[in-house]
Amino acid sequence: MSDTVFNPRNSLSSDEVVTLTRQHNYGTWRYQKSWKPLHIVDAEGCTFTDASGKQYLDFSAQLMCSNLGHKNxxxxxxxxxxxxxxxxxxxxxxxxxxxxxxxxxxxxxxxxxxxxxxxxxxxxxxxxxxxxxxxxxxxxxxxxxxxxxxxxxxxxxxxxxxxxxxxxxxxxxxxxxxxxxxxxxxxxxxxxxxxxxxxxxxxxxxxxxxxxxxxxxxxxxxxxxxxxxxxxxxxxxxxxxxxxxxxxxxxxxxxxxxxxxxxxxxxxxxxxxxxxxxxxxxxxxxxxxxxxxxxxxxxxxxxxxxxxxxxxxxxxxxxxxxxxxxxxxxxxxxxxGLVARAKEMGAYLGEKLHALKLKHPSIGEVRGLGLFWAVDLVRDQQKKTPFNTKQDKVDGKPTVVDQVAAECMKNGVSLQAWISHFVIAPPLIIEKSQIDAAVEVFDRALTIADQAL
Known part of the structure; x- marks a missing residue:
């Protein structure tokens, strides 16, 4: 048996990585024509980094799963x-x-x-x-x-x-x-x-x-x-x-x-x-x-x-x-001590999110437990009418939460959006300063929803 070590090709440009991924892989839970995957090259702690060197605060722990953060x-x-x-x-x-x-x-x-x-x-x-x-x-x-x-x-x-x-x-x-x-x-x-x-x-x-x-x-x-x-x-x-x-x-x-x-x-x-x-x-x-x-x-x-x-x-x-x-x-x-930390930091995060509700008429409810929170967006706080419906999601229509999430991403904060709410669930190692920074970006992005009322 040969001792030669196989070295995969590693000279792809970032554009080539994205193009090959999009052309030959399925993007999940979406219409394929709208998928434009971002090329991610690194992640550490509560952040991840794209091919241009831009960092993003991981405010939903990817798919609410990276509890220890990255590179433990x-x-x-x-x-x-x-x-x-x-x-x-x-x-x-x-x-x-x-x-x-x-x-x-x-x-x-x-x-x-x-x-x-x-x-x-x-x-x-x-x-x-x-x-x-x-x-x-x-x-x-x-x-x-x-x-x-x-x-x-x-x-x-x-x-x-x-x-x-x-x-x-x-x-x-x-x-x-x-x-x-x-x-x-x-x-x-x-x-x-x-x-x-x-x-x-x-x-x-x-x-x-x-x-x-x-x-x-x-x-x-x-x-x-x-x-x-x-x-x-x-x-x-x-x-x-x-x-x-x-x-x-x-x-x-x-x-x-x-x-x-x-x-x-x-x-x-x-x-x-x-x-x-x-x-x-x-x-x-x-x-x-x-x-x-x-x-x-x-x-x-x-x-x-x-x-x-x-x-x-x-x-x-x-x-x-x-x-x-x-x-x-x-x-x-x-x-x-991350179980106790989630309780402590979750209380801090909850206070910040509840404060946003008082400021933004587009927020219907803020709810959560530990470091697991949701923010509902509504057209009307009294009637609790959401901006978008389940059918909108299935039909591939642009949603207000997706627009807000895209604005957050543009400003270095990644968070998960689904139909008419956000799931905010950062790594359990997150610091208060990182919560403050992410909430500030989220606060500014919510003006998109306020203006859509």
Whole structure:
């Protein structure tokens, strides 16, 4: 075998990189004609850098996943060390990384979650959760909610409430997924007012369970992510847990985005003392340095499969190179005290964003928990009318939030926009001075929305 080292071509100009990417790759969740990808060459801490040398403050942690920020050296070293030690072995074998990560997860996951399936993304972890719930209960239907996102593979997109599901219809009903109203007190979908409603959205969900023949599980993001950082009132999740218990239905918590300190707790369910039967997570588990998803179940569910066939698996399950960095990422979160820091810095960020609401008539609501916030834009604060609709997004129409986000990007701040709101979720290592700088840019950009009223 030759000792010659392959050196890939590295002399492409920035224009060539962008052109080749655009011509031969699909841009996700968009019309391809509008995709003009920016060439990124570096990232460190809370910033990333384009090919011209311009830096951007990463105010949404990419896709709400880079919780440790960029270039954390402990995680980077763990990737290389694991690659040198054991780059791959099929999932029927035990490895040091698998055992050590399992031990650490018992310390940081909500109590009672003791058996793990390692995937390579949040959507794959959700697919595992659906299969486990159906195998364990012998039932088929899973109730999700309309303002939700659970992934892009076939079952996960069928379980997604937002318009990204529409292109795959009738996938939801065909795969046994039903949709309940989301919990959204700012603009309640069933026209109730909290607290006098008595948590009617939970009662509605129980009504669905009572009128369906074979509900296996209820699937919720404890704090809804992309679809608006919807923080439930304190009674909601405990009520939902009680409803599921009473009807023999499993509760699946999708913490792909809300986990790993994002909300000021290791996992969002901890805010309300709720223990799910199955918890799904990804993103922050490695700070997105390598792709890893996790499906965790109770021991009760695990015991069932001692004498029943576990009908799931794939080539990259428990891939060693994904597990080693997760060990390092958990260690770094503990060393840096990032769960407590998210709570502290989140309070500071929240004050800044609430101050913007007093200043800008285009802001309908500011809501959040920890370092996980949303800012809703509206045409009319009294009527709570959004600038754009779900159909606008599907039809590829320009949205006001996209215009505001583009102005922020022009001025060195990257933040995620979706239909009629922004998701603001910076790395958990962010400093107050960086929050101040980003909010100042956002403040100026919001004049675009004010002028559109």
């Amino acid at each position: 050296q402990a995680v980077i070293r763990a990737i290389g060390e694991q690659a040198q030690k054991l780059a791959y072995i099929m999932p029927s074998y035990a490895t040091d990384a698998r055992a050590e990560l399992s031990r650490l997860l018992l310390d940081v996951l909500p109590d009672g979650l003791t058996k793990f399936f390692f995937a390579t993304s949040g959507t794959e972890a959700n697919e595992a959760a659906f299969k486990i719930a159906r195998m364990y209960t012998g039932k088929t239907k899973i109730i999700a909610r309309y303002r939700s996102y659970h992934g892009s593979t076939m079952a996960s997109i069928a379980a997604t409430g937002d318009p990204r599901r529409w292109a795959m219809e009738p996938g939801g009903k065909g795969q046994g997924f039903l949709f309940a109203p989301e919990v959204h007190c700012y603009k309640c979908p069933i026209k109730h007012t909290y607290p006098g409603c008595g948590i009617a959205c939970a009662d509605y969900l129980e009504h669905m369970i009572e009128n369906e023949s074979d509900v296996a599980a209820v699937l919720v993001e404890p704090v809804v992510g992309t679809n608006g950082v919807l923080v439930p009132p304190p009674e909601y999740l405990p009520r939902l847990r009680e409803i599921c218990n009473r009807h023999g239905v499993l509760l699946i918590a999708d913490e792909v985005m809300s986990g790993w300190g994002r909300t000021g707790e290791w996992f969002a369910v901890n805010h309300w003392g709720v223990k799910p039967d199955i918890l799904v997570t990804a993103k922050g588990i490695t700070s997105a340095y390598v792709p890893l998803g996790l499906c965790a179940t109770t021991q009760t569910i695990a015991d069932y499969f001692e004498d029943h066939f576990f009908a799931h698996g794939h080539t990259y399950e428990a891939h060693p190179i994904t597990l080693g960095p997760a060990i390092a990422a958990i260690g770094e979160m503990q060393r840096l």
